[in-house]
Amino acid sequence: MPQTPSYLEEVIIPIFKSLAEIIRKKGVKIPTTQTYRPIKGYYRIKIGLTTVGGFSVPGNGDYAIYFTPMKNANPIGDRQLVSDTEELLQLINNQLKAKQQLIT
Structure with missing residues (x-):
């Protein structure tokens, strides 16, 4: 069986590797x-020390x-399909904008 x-x-x-390449200055930890496990149904995404969201x-x-x-670290909106x-x-930047930590 496969x-x-x-x-x-x-x-x-x-x-995460793609994100780390694109936004090097913000400290995306791969x-x-x-060690990485979902918490409460989400693979959490941190940019620096800020939890911006999670993958369902x-x-x-x-x-x-x-x-x-x-x-x-708590959901504040509906899940959105990422293509x-x-x-x-853009979704991450929206979260950082709300926290005034835009990706540059």
């Missing part, structure tokens, strides 16, 4: 499969990437 692919290893971590844990065969904005890195950057 092994189930790792969503964390094959989707989430590569997204997680590892050994996939369920029921839906492996699309959804971003949920967060404040104080590419530019869209994700």
Whole structure:
């Protein structure tokens, strides 16, 4: 029987690597499969020390990437489908703008 692919290893971590390349000055820490786990249903995204949102844990065969904005590590809005890195950057920037920490 084929092994189930790792969503964390094959989707989430590569997204973090892309973010880290694009916004180097903001300190995106690339997680590892050994230490990074979802908390309350989200793979949290931190820019520097600020939790800006999280990726929803996939369920029921839906492996699309959804971003949920967060404040104080708690969801503050509806999850939004993310189709590419530019869209994700805009969603993150919206969160940082609300906190006055724009990506430059």
